[in-house]
Amino acid sequence: MTEAPLRPGGALRKVARVVLLDPDDRVLLMHGCEPDDPADDWWFTPGGGLEGDESRAEAALRELAEETGITEVALGPVLWRRICSFPFDGRRWEQDEWYFLARTEQTATDQRGLTELERRSVTGLRWWTSAELSAARETVYPTRLAELLRTLLDEGPPRVPLVLAPEVA
Numbered sequence: 001m002t003e004a005p006l007r008p009g010g011a012l013r014k015v016a017r018v019v020l021l022d023p024d025d026r027v028l029l030m031h032g033c034e035p036d037d038p039a040d041d042w043w044f045t046p047g048g049g050l051e052g053d054e055s056r057a058e059a060a061l062r063e064l065a066e067e068t069g070i071t072e073v074a075l076g077p078v079l080w081r082r083i084c085s086f087p088f089d090g091r092r093w094e095q096d097e098w099y100f101l102a103r104t105e106q107t108a109t110d111q112r113g114l115t116e117l118e119r120r121s122v123t124g125l126r127w128w129t130s131a132e133l134s135a136a137r138e139t140v141y142p143t144r145l146a147e148l149l150r151t152l153l154d155e156g157p158p159r160v161p162l163v164l165a166p167e168v169a
Helices: 056-068 114-121 130-135 145-157
Strands: 013-021 027-032 037-044 047-049 073-088 091-104 121-127
Touching: 013 056, 013 073, 027 056, 027 114, 037 121, 047 056, 047 091, 056 073, 056 091, 073 145, 114 121, 121 130, 130 145
Parallel strands: 013 091
Antiparallel strands: 013 027, 013 047, 027 037, 027 121, 073 091
């Protein structure tokens, strides 16, 4: 995750996220928290901001490798797009997020590639079944992920990316 909340000029931070599915259709989520308040926690998909002139697809694969150690990936289409705004680590983050579908056979993870901020705020990774995600009482982002995942598994990827409602925390 690039640690600058905004791009130069105050534009939305461009972010690529990955909805990574294993052979059993489990989705990989990261468990995060506010660095100074571990009780303020949530689950979210791997991903982060674009660096330099990389494409969203390149950023998705780089971030996935850095955050999870998973490199054996078949990157698919963009599933969803959303604008979000949230406080984190004493700043407000304004993001334009694209969620890519990806599949992998590699389920072992390695978090040695985390940035300093991620080491302070990411507490683990977990593979979730659709049923587990639907029954979860924890906070998960995007907030409709359980429903979106069930639709994805039942119907396949949308022909064009779905634009999700903006989320402001």
